[in-house]
Every structure is written in C-alpha cells, then in structure tokens.
Amino acid sequence: MKKKKKNENSSKIFEYHDHGACFGDAITQIEDYFIQKKLQLTPLRRKVFEILIEDHKPLGAYDILDKLGEAGFSSSPPIAYRVLGFLIEHGFVHKVQGLNAFIACSNPKHSHFPTFVICRKCEKVAEVSEEKSGLNLPSPRITNFKIEKTTIELTGICSTCENAEIR
C-alpha cells in the first residue's frame, strides 16, 4: 500500500521537511561543489556549514562562534565572519538582514535571488523560490542599473502564530 507522505505536495511555506535527507544532500552538494571548483572544504568551513545546516534556522555570528568554541575551534569573531563570507560568496549561506543572522541555503542550485519569509513571532524563516513567493524579480537589468545581488525579505506572521494570537 502506498501512502502519500504528509505534506509532500503542500504549498505551505513553513511545512515539515525531511531534514535528515536535506542535511545529507546539502553536505554532498557542498563537497561536490568544492571539488569541482578546486576549493578547500577545510574542517572549519565544513563545521560552520554543518552548524548552520543542522539547525536550519538563522544563527547570529556569535552563536556560531560559541558552537565553534564548543567544538574546539578558535572562536574569535573574524573566524566566523571570514568563513561566513566565503560560504556566502559561493552561495551556500545567506545573510538574513532583518535578523543580523546567517542561514544555510536551502538549495544552492536555486536562484541566487532568494526570498526569505520571516515570522516575527515564532521567528521561523523560510527560503522560498521566486515562483513560490509569487514575487517576480525584474530582469537582471533595470533601467541604467545592473542588479548583482538582492535582499528580499517578507516579514509578518505565519498562520500558526496568527491563530494563536488573542484578539
């Protein structure tokens, strides 16, 4: 008997997902990418990425530093910022500006113009593709301007939190 997996085709944004698989995939992806690009996936870089992908939620640089410290790495600020900068450059991490925090990319193969949906109450963050968000990016060049990077963050309240609000 074939039973459909819960939420499998849901269009909900904050839905459950198989994080075990996600984690493994992500590690494999970053490994492949680093080999292909002849970059060094050093223990430090790997650890930072693992910290982010494990939690799969935005972490502040100093949270990451604490975890690095616990794991026996150096934990002075430049360590985290450098590695994060590197991982961001290569599309494996994004910065969530509204939270001064960093999050592992849900899918590095996706668009480099991610949209983040942030619940101000539970602070859950979802990275959604452009199509899913209903938001259409302009062509990469708007009049007299070449877009290189976008920050698109939608803050509000998710239905779970909204229903819980006493009004």
Add this chain to the structure above:
Amino acid sequence: MKKKKKNENSSKIFEYHDHGACFGDAITQIEDYFIQKKLQLTPLRRKVFEILIEDHKPLGAYDILDKLGEAGFSSSPPIAYRVLGFLIEHGFVHKVQGLNAFIACSNPKHSHFPTFVICRKCEKVAEVSEEKSGLNLPSPRITNFKIEKTTIELTGICSTCENAEIR
C-alpha cells in the same frame, strides 16, 4: 516656447530631481499628516526628518546624532533611534538594511512596500515604486503567511559607475 524640463519623463532611476520642491513638499506632507493624526511634530522629530530630507541619501544613526548635536539637540544614541523608529512607523523614513542607514521616504503616499536600488560603487540609493522596478509584489498574503513589512533591496552598479570601471 515651451521647453520640456530635463529628464522630466525619464525612466532613469538615479536621475536629477528638483530637490527644492521635493523638500518643501515633504515638509508639508509630514506636517499635514501629523495634524491629521494628532501627533506631535516636535522640534526634535522635525529636525531629524529635515536632516534626512535635506541630504536625501541614507544616513547612519550616528551621522544623524552628530548633526543633532551640531544643532544643539541631545545626541545620545537612544534619541536618534527612538525618533527614527517613530518616523519609520509612520512611513516617513525607511531603513536601508544593506547599509545600516536611514533615508527619508521619497513619497509617503506611495506603497508601503518600497524597493531600494543601491549602487555599490557611488552608494547612491533610489527608492522606486513597484511598477518602476519591474518587481511585482505578491498579494499581501502568500500561503499561510500574512506579510506586514517587506525589505526589498537591489544592489549592483549604476550605468555611470559601470562605464567608469576599467575592465
């Protein structure tokens, strides 16, 4: 002979505009709004708004504090952050997240979902309406989520700076 004003109908983003008029309009608009909403446009609030509208470019909180100091106001951080927060709430100021800076709203009557276009080289910032940016906001509610606020910032290089780059 009627001569068309320079750039009047240009679709360029970083174009010249009549800032004298803009300034006057902005002050009038904020005055009207405050009267209508029975809010106090105190000397401090007015000054902060004037500082921002005069420069008409993003200023850091501490830049604003300096200018407040020069003008004889208190210049401890909470002063600026409080007033900025208040002006933001009422739509007269926006925060440009990518620059940790604040900018007067180009037109408070416009959408509350502004898009900022930021040149990484000359650091000019333009606030554009949704239509103009070519960016279409999703309906205010995407699946299971109520959007209350958006941060949309497009960073790149304006044509002037691009042409000036030696490649």
Add this chain to the structure above:
DNA sequence: CGTTGGTATGTTATGTTATAACATGTAATG
C-alpha cells in the same frame, strides 16, 4: 632543498550599530 607565493587560520584590538533601564520634563485632563 630552500625560497617564494598563495591560501587559510589565529589573535588582538577596536570600530560600529543598537538597546535596556531608568530619570526628568511637560502638557492635557479630570
């Protein structure tokens, strides 16, 4: 093999941005 150059990490110090907590002032209301 020893030097050189590139890359990564370590360390110290400091710069920048933002807020908490509490005190004071002021003006309208009952």
Add this chain to the structure above:
DNA sequence: CATTACATGTTATAACATAACATACCAACG
C-alpha cells in the same frame, strides 16, 4: 494639584562587525 500620557534626557552596556598584523601550511619552482 494629582494623574496620566507622551516625549526627551542620560548612563551604561549589548550586539554586531572589521582592521591589522601574526602564524602556519603547502605546493610549485629554480
């Protein structure tokens, strides 16, 4: 004039980020 609401003032500190310089490692080259 006591109460309340709102605005501002002040001190201290928290949170976020980078500059500048030191060390380590390794691979390529003469």
